[in-house]
Amino acid sequence: MNNPYIILPVIFQLFTAVLLLFFWFRVNAQRLITIICSLVSLGIAIWLLKEVYQNGILTMQAGGWKAPFGITFVADVFSATMVLLTAIAGMAVAVFSTGSIRNARLKFGYFPILNFLLMGLNGAFLTGDIFNLYVWFEIIIIASFVLITIGGEKAQIEGAIKYVTMNLLASAIFLTAIAILYGLAGSLNMADLSEQVAQIENRGLVNVVAILFLVGFGIKSAIFPLYFWLPASYHTPPPAISAIFGGLLTKVGVYALLRIFTLIFVPDAFLSNLLIVLAAMTILSGGLGAILQVNMRKIFSYLIVCHIGFMIAGLGIYTELALVGAIFYLIHDIIVKTNLFLISGLIFKLKGTLNIEKLGGIYKKYPKFSLLMAIPLFSLVGIPPLSGFWAKLFLIQGSYLEGQYTLIGFILLGSFLTLWVIAKLWSEVFWKDAKDLPKKINVKYFKELKPLKQWAMVIPIVLLAATSLYIGLAAEHIILLSKQIAAELINPSAYIEAVLGSKTTTP
Amino acid sequence: MKTIIFKTASTYLLPLLVLFSVFILLRGHYLPGGGFVGGLIASIAFVIHSFANGLEQTKSLIKFHPGFLMPIGLCIALLSGAAPLLVGQSFMTGLWFEDPLPVIGMVGSALFFDTGVYLVVIGVTLTIIFTISETL
Numbered sequence: 001m002n003n004p005y006i007i008l009p010v011i012f013q014l015f016t017a018v019l020l021l022f023f024w025f026r027v028n029a030q031r032l033i034t035i036i037c038s039l040v041s042l043g044i045a046i047w048l049l050k051e052v053y054q055n056g057i058l059t060m061q062a063g064g065w066k067a068p069f070g071i072t073f074v075a076d077v078f079s080a081t082m083v084l085l086t087a088i089a090g091m092a093v094a095v096f097s098t099g100s101i102r103n104a105r106l107k108f109g110y111f112p113i114l115n116f117l118l119m120g121l122n123g124a125f126l127t128g129d130i131f132n133l134y135v136w137f138e139i140i141i142i143a144s145f146v147l148i149t150i151g152g153e154k155a156q157i158e159g160a161i162k163y164v165t166m167n168l169l170a171s172a173i174f175l176t177a178i179a180i181l182y183g184l185a186g187s188l189n190m191a192d193l194s195e196q197v198a199q200i201e202n203r204g205l206v207n208v209v210a211i212l213f214l215v216g217f218g219i220k221s222a223i224f225p226l227y228f229w230l231p232a233s234y235h236t237p238p239p240a241i242s243a244i245f246g247g248l249l250t251k252v253g254v255y256a257l258l259r260i261f262t263l264i265f266v267p268d269a270f271l272s273n274l275l276i277v278l279a280a281m282t283i284l285s286g287g288l289g290a291i292l293q294v295n296m297r298k299i300f301s302y303l304i305v306c307h308i309g310f311m312i313a314g315l316g317i318y319t320e321l322a323l324v325g326a327i328f329y330l331i332h333d334i335i336v337k338t339n340l341f342l343i344s345g346l347i348f349k350l351k352g353t354l355n356i357e358k359l360g361g362i363y364k365k366y367p368k369f370s371l372l373m374a375i376p377l378f379s380l381v382g383i384p385p386l387s388g389f390w391a392k393l394f395l396i397q398g399s400y401l402e403g404q405y406t407l408i409g410f411i412l413l414g415s416f417l418t419l420w421v422i423a424k425l426w427s428e429v430f431w432k433d434a435k436d437l438p439k440k441i442n443v444k445y446f447k448e449l450k451p452l453k454q455w456a457m458v459i460p461i462v463l464l465a466a467t468s469l470y471i472g473l474a475a476e477h478i479i480l481l482s483k484q485i486a487a488e489l490i491n492p493s494a495y496i497e498a499v500l501g502s503k504t505t506t507p
Numbered sequence: 508m509k510t511i512i513f514k515t516a517s518t519y520l521l522p523l524l525v526l527f528s529v530f531i532l533l534r535g536h537y538l539p540g541g542g543f544v545g546g547l548i549a550s551i552a553f554v555i556h557s558f559a560n561g562l563e564q565t566k567s568l569i570k571f572h573p574g575f576l577m578p579i580g581l582c583i584a585l586l587s588g589a590a591p592l593l594v595g596q597s598f599m600t601g602l603w604f605e606d607p608l609p610v611i612g613m614v615g616s617a618l619f620f621d622t623g624v625y626l627v628v629i630g631v632t633l634t635i636i637f638t639i640s641e642t643l
Contacts, residue, residue: 004591007598011589018585021578064591064600 001498003051003058006075008044009083010126013119016041020112027106031098034111038091041118045087049080057488057498059128067128067499068189074128076495078327078485082125082255085331088467089247089338090118092460096342097240099449099456100349105151105238113150117143117244124252128499130178130264131188133256137174137220141167144249147241148233159236166219166229174216180209181264191499194263194492210265214274217260221253223312224281227305231289234304235297235354239345242297246304247338251330254311258326262489267318275316280410282309287417296344296354296429299421300337303380306414307333313407314395322398323486324479329391331478332379332471336387339376339464346457347373347429349446352437356425361434369458370430375465377426379472381419387472390479509559517559524552532625533611533618542621546628554636562640573637576630584623587616 016037023029052058052075060073075083094114101110120139127133144167148160182188184205185196200206215226222230230250234242261267267275286306293299307329314326346369348354350362363370375386382388392415399407446454471478488494528549535541553573557565591600603615611618 004595004597007592011585011592011598014581014585018578018581021581024574024578061597062599064597 001055001058002060003055003075004060006048006051006058006060006126007062007073009041009048009087009122010119012037012041012044013115013122017112017115017119020115021109024109025107027103030106030111034094034115035098037115038087038094042084042087042091045080045084048075049077049084051075052077052080057495059498067501068187068192071132072128072189072191072499073126074191074495074499075126076485076488076498077481078255078259078488079125081331081481081485082251083122085334086118086121086125086248088464089244089334090114090121092338092342092464093240093244093247095456096243096345096460099453100240100345101238102151102444108150110147110150113143113146114244117147121248121252125255128190129188130181130190130193130260133190134171134174134178137171137252137256140249140252141171144245148237148245150241151238153236156236159233162229163233166226170216170219173212173219177209177212177216180205180212184209189499190259190263191492191496194496195500197264198266206265207268207271210261210271213260213265214257214271217253217257218278219253221250221257221308221312222282222305223278223308224285224305227282227286227308230305231293231298231301234301235295239297239341239348243338243341243345246300246341247334250304250308251334254308254330257312258315258323258330258489261315262323263492263495267316272316272318275312276404276407279309279313279316280407282306282312283410283414283417284309287414287421290421291417291424294356296347296356296359296425297341299356299425300340300344303340303418303421304337306418307337307380309414310392310395310411313411314398317398317402317404317407319398319402320483320486320490321394321401323489324482325391325394325396325398327482327485328394328478329388331482332387332391332468335464335467335471336376336380339461339468340380342457342461342464343373343376346446346461349444349449349457352440352443352445356428358435358437359429360432361430363430365434372458372461372465373430374426376468377422379468381422382415385472385475387468387475387478389472390475394479394482509561514559517556521552521556524555525549528552528625532621535621536613536615536617542624543628545621546625547632549625550629550632550636553633557637557640562637566637569633573630573633576626577634580623580626580628580630582623583626584620587619587623590616 020030020033023033057074057076061067062071062073097110117140120136120143124133124136124140127136145160145164148163149156184200185193187193187196197206219226234245283306286302286309290299290302290306293302310329311326314322344354351359353359379386379388382392392411395411396408399411528545531540531548532542532545553565556568588599591602592598601615601617603613607613
C-alpha cells in the first residue's frame, strides 16, 4: 500500500538537525531542542509501527517514480521495529548527552551530527533500494567519523583511524558488490533483485557477489575475522557516543545482512555452513577477548562482537524459529548495549576511571544505582525472565531442530563466557571494597554536576532498563512481533508484491 | 599576489562571476548547470576577491559568517522536498507552477531545491577556505 508519510522518520531527523544548526552557538537551546525533537521522533516511530502492523507493508516511491526505476522506501514490520528501536536508543542517548557531553564538544556541532547519524540509520532501515542503502551507510559513517573524533583527544584520533580505515574499506567492497550485482541483474530495487537474481544462470558469480556483500557488511557488523577494529575504537569517544555506536551501528550491518540474505540471496548449503562457522567463531573470539580486558568499555566492546555471533547464527540456520531468535536478540541487544555504555559513562562520572581492577565498592555506596545497573547486566547474561533469555531459548530450539548440536555448544559457551565476564565485572566493580582513587582534575565528577544534569544522566538509564524489563517480562508481545518479522523474512512474496504491485495479472 | 592589475580585475570579476553563477543555477534543470556548479562558481568569486584584497576585506564584504548559509540552504532544500507531502504526494515529487514566469521560465519545486544546494555549497566552500587561510 502506498503511503507517502513513511519517510517522516528520516525527514524529521533532518529537520531537527537543520533546526539545531541555526542555534550553533547556543548550547542550552540545542539541549532543549534535542530532547523535544527526540520525543517527537519517538512518537513518529510508534505511529509508523502501529500503521504497518495494522495495514501491512507500506511503500513510498520517492519523487513519484515507479518501482523498479525510482528509489523505493519500504516500511515492513522489521523496518518499523528497527526505526522504533533507533528512536528509543536515540532519545536515551540524546538525553544522556545533555548531561554528560562537555560544552566544548557541543560547540563543535555534536547534536546536529547526532541527528544526521539517526537520519542515516532511519534511512538505511526504510530504504528498499540497494544503492540507496549504500548512500545511507555513507551518511552514517561520515556522521560517525565526526562523532568519534569530536573533541580531538589523542586516544580518540588513534581509535578513529582504525575505525575510518576499516569502514571505508567495507564501503568500497559493498559498492563493488552492488556494481557487479547491477551488471548481473540490471536492477537496484531490492524487491526486483529478489526476482531477477533467482533467474540468473551463472550461480558461481552470484555466490561471489553474495560473499562480497557478506564481507562488506561483515566488517560493519564486526563478525569474525573482521571484528578487530571495533574493540580498538569503541572505548575512545565519550560514553554517549560509544552508546549510540555500540547499540546501533553494528546492528545496522546485521539488519542489512538479514535483509540481503533473506530477500536477494537465499543461503544455499555452502553459505549457511559458512555463516554458522563464522557465527561460532565470532561468539568464541568475542567471548574470549572480553575475559582478558580490564577496561570496562573494552569488555563491552568485545561482548558486542560475541553477541553479534548469536544473530548471525540465527541467519545461518535459516529456519523461521531461528530467525525469531535472531530478531528477538537484535531487539534485546540494541536496548541493552546502549544502556551498558551509558552505565559505563555514569560509573566514570562517579569514580573517574573505568579500570575494573581499580574500581570497587559501588554497591556499598550507591545501592540504588547498583540495582538499576544489575538489570541490563543480568539481561545481557540471559538470566530468566530477563530479556536475553528468551532470545537464546529460540536460537537453541532452532538449532536443535536442525541438528546443529555443535552450534548449540557454541551458543551455550558464549552465554557461559558472558556470564563469567559479567560475574567478574560485578564482583570487581560492585562488591569489592572501594580503593582510594587519586582525584583527577580534568574529570567533572557526578557530585559536582548540577541536579538537572545528574537527572539527565540517570533518567535514560532508567528508561532503557525499564524497556529491557518490558522485553523480558512481556516477552509474548516481542515474540509475536519477532514471529511476524521472521515469517515475512522467510517468505518475501508480500514484500515484493507491495513494492512492485501484483504480478498475478501478467501471464 | 597583490598586484594592481589583479586587484582591479577582481573588483569587476566579483559581480560578474556571481551573476554568472545565478545564470548557471537557473539553467540547471534540463541543461548542464545547477545548484552545485553555480555554488562553486559563486564561491570562486569570493575566493578571487580574498586573494586580491586580503581575507578581512572579503569578510567585511560578506558581513556574516558564510557558515550561516548552510542551515538556510538545507532548510530551503528540505522544505522544497517535503512540500509535496502537504498535498499527499511522495517526498521530492516535482511540483510546477502552471504558467512560466518572465525571464526565469518554468518554476518548480526543483528550482527551490537547487537554490538550497547552491547556498549550502557556497557556505561549505567558503567556510572551509576561510578557515584554512586563517590558520596559514
